[in-house]
Amino acid sequence: xxxxxxxxxxxxxxxxxxxxxxxxxxxxxxxxxxxxxxxxxxxxxxxxxxxxxxxxxxxxxxxxxxxxxxxxxxxxxxxxxxxxxxxxxxxxxxxxxxxxxxxxxxxxxxxxxxxxxxxxxxxxxxxxxxxxxxxxxxxxxxxxxxxxxxxxxxxxxxxxxxxxxxxxxxxxxxxxxxxxxxxxxxxxxxxxxxxxxxxxxxxxxxxxxxxxxxxxxxxxxxxxxxxxxxxxxxxxxxxxxxxxxxxxxxxxxxxxxxxxxxxxxxxxxxxxxxxxxxxxxxxxxxxxxxxxxxxxxxxxxxxxxxxxxxxxxxxxxxxxxxxxxxxxxxxxxxxxxxxxxxxxxxxxxxxxxxxxxxxxxxxxxxxxxxxxxxxxxxxxxxxxxxxxxxx
Numbered sequence: 001x002x003x004x005x006x007x008x009x010x011x012x013x014x015x016x017x018x019x020x021x022x023x024x025x026x027x028x029x030x031x032x033x034x035x036x037x038x039x040x041x042x043x044x045x046x047x048x049x050x051x052x053x054x055x056x057x058x059x060x061x062x063x064x065x066x067x068x069x070x071x072x073x074x075x076x077x078x079x080x081x082x083x084x085x086x087x088x089x090x091x092x093x094x095x096x097x098x099x100x101x102x103x104x105x106x107x108x109x110x111x112x113x114x115x116x117x118x119x120x121x122x123x124x125x126x127x128x129x130x131x132x133x134x135x136x137x138x139x140x141x142x143x144x145x146x147x148x149x150x151x152x153x154x155x156x157x158x159x160x161x162x163x164x165x166x167x168x169x170x171x172x173x174x175x176x177x178x179x180x181x182x183x184x185x186x187x188x189x190x191x192x193x194x195x196x197x198x199x200x201x202x203x204x205x206x207x208x209x210x211x212x213x214x215x216x217x218x219x220x221x222x223x224x225x226x227x228x229x230x231x232x233x234x235x236x237x238x239x240x241x242x243x244x245x246x247x248x249x250x251x252x253x254x255x256x257x258x259x260x261x262x263x264x265x266x267x268x269x270x271x272x273x274x275x276x277x278x279x280x281x282x283x284x285x286x287x288x289x290x291x292x293x294x295x296x297x298x299x300x301x302x303x304x305x306x307x308x309x310x311x312x313x314x315x316x317x318x319x320x321x322x323x324x325x326x327x328x329x330x331x332x333x334x335x336x337x338x339x340x341x342x343x344x345x346x347x348x349x350x351x352x353x354x355x356x357x358x359x360x361x362x363x364x365x366x367x368x369x370x371x372x373x374x375x376x377x378x379x380x381x382x383x384x385x386x387x388x389x390x391x
Contacts, residue, residue, distance in 0.1 A: 008077075015059075015070075016077050022054060023085035029347050035088040036205040036350075041171055042089040050089070051121020056082070057095055058119030060238070060304075061103055066116035072238065076245035076300040083246030084253040086206045086350060090124045092361070093168030096242045097127030098176045101187060101235035105223040110189055114174065126172035126192075127235065128163050128212050129179060133316065133363030134371050135236045137178075137185045137229060142214055144179035144186040144221075155221050157181070157188060159214040167361065169210035170199040177219060178232050185228040188219035204357035206350065237303045240315035240362055244296035247326035247358050251289045254333040254351050258282065261337055272336075281336060285329050292318075292325035313375045320368035323359040330355035 008016075026046055035042055051057040060075040061067020068074075075095070082091060102115045117123040129140045142161035159179055169175065175190045196213040223231050259282055262273030272278050295318040302314035330352040334341040341348045359365060 008073075012074060012077055015074060016081060019054065019056060019078055019081040020084075022050075023081060023087060027082075027085040027087045032086050032088060032206060032347075032350065041206075041208050047089045047124065048121040050087075051119065057121055058099065061099060061115070061119050065103060066119050072241060072300045072304040073297065075238075076242055076297060079242040079245040080249035080252070080296075083249030083354075086250075086354060088206050090126065090168035090171040091246075092207070092239065092243065093126035093166075093172055094118055094124050096239035097235045098125035098174075100238035101127065101176055101231045102222065104231040104234035105187060106227050108222065110220045110222050114189060123173040124168070124171055125174050125176055126166055126169040126210075126212075127239075128166050128169065128175050128177045128214070129161075130232055130236075131166075131362060133236070133240070133319070133367050135233055137180065137232070140178055140180050140185075142177055142179040144177075144181040144188055144219075156218055157186070157221055159188060159190065159217045159219055161215070162211065162213045164211050165200065165209045166212045167207060167209050169197050169212050170208050172197075175212065175214075175219075176222070177214065178228075181224060184225045185232060186221060187223040187228040187231055188221055190214065190217050190219035194218060202357070204353045206354060207357065236362070237311045237315050240319050241296065241299040241303050243358060243362055244292070244299055244315070244318035244322040247322040247355070248289065248293045248296050250351050250354055250358070251285075251292060251322075251326045251329040254329050254348070255282070255285050255289055257348070258285070258333045258336050265338070278336065281332055285332055288325040288328060292322040295321040310375065313372065316368040316371040316375070319362065320365040320372065323365040323368075326355040327359050 026049075055068050056078045058067035059070040059078060060072045061069070063069035079091070079095075099115065099118050102111050102118070105111050114123070118125055129142045130137065141163055142159055144159055145157045159177060161179070169192070172192045175192055175195060177188045177190055179186045179188055194217045198211040198213075200209050200211055202209045222228075259273070262278055262282065263271050265272045273282070295314075298309065299311075299314040299318035302309040303311045330348075334348050334352055337346065337348055340346050
């Protein structure tokens with residue numbers, strides 16, 4: 001790790017450069033368009049290379065659990081670069097949610113069998129249930145076991161319930177389900193083949209969502225009670241930090257393309273970038289981007305080391321900031337590209353759709369700002385306002 005949270009080490013810069021080269025070759029615009037129109041939605045061989053050759057799926061996983069032991073900041077760098085390339089694959093479901101939940105779960109045969117496969121890229125996963133901020137264990141729509149059935153870690157249990165709009169479920173080999181059991185939260189692993197998964201039309205064609213029906217599905221319990229609650233909360237924090245980093249990557253790519261276009265597009269015999277109004281718009285985009293980048297990486301550092309800051313607060317600030325910044329930059333990029341920016345042939349709309357979808361994926365910016373206000377009021381000893389979960 002770098003000396004302080006606003007520095008990147010030479011190793012981290014090398015990681016960034018390596019991933020950027022990989023994406024330039026393997027996730028160019030033509031490849032993204034081909035994969036988003038394919039049945040699978042991603043290239044399984046390419047996904048395996050991302051895990052086995054680059055180790056980009058398990059950077060934040062401790063070495064004793066089969067990962068690189070690099071840390072969440074390194075994983076955030078990977079999320080930023082893969083987001084900038086709109087890399088098609090179950091990144092959020094596998095890397096952002098399932099792997100962190102398993103890492104934070106107690107050791108056991110289910111976790112120890114599944115985690116290395118996810119880290120290597122030989123299997124993929126999606127996280128089902130309790131996605132929106134703030135996390136509320138009572139809001140889950142999935143139930144595990146029955147009134148007379150005890151489901152401890154390692155045991156099998158029966159699930160019931162349906163969850164809408166589950167990211168990456170259609171590309172998942174296994175589902176990691178956050179359910180409510182007789183004695184509190186339960187984290188259960190279900191083979192995707194044992195659930196009824198219906199892929200839905202998504203605004204963002206590079207990241208598909210699905211409806212997951214778990215009625216009668218059999219699963220293996222990974223964690224229960226306080227252990228399950230802690231694992232789910234950790235997954236929420238990690239996913240929020242990595243999604244913020246992805247939004248930074250999307251915004252950076254759009255800003256780079258917009259600046260390049262402003263230098264090339266001529267109007268009245270001059271590049272449009274020479275006009276003051278365009279310069280000011282690009283400057284505003286840069287300021288918003290750098291603000292977002294600071295909050296995203298601060299969140300990654302805080303989740304890695306809670307002594308730096310309250311992880312929940314840092315992630316809430318990052319998500320509210322990055323969602324707004326990414327959307328504004330995407331909208332400005334399309335406007336500044338003029339008529340061509342609205343066409344199907346231009347990639348700007350793909351990034352715009354990712355920005356809009358990401359802004360609602362784990363909860364709206366408004367929901368995260370509510371989390372921030374509650375934490376600030378608590379710290380000041382003020383009146384606590386009720387938090388309402390919003391999708």
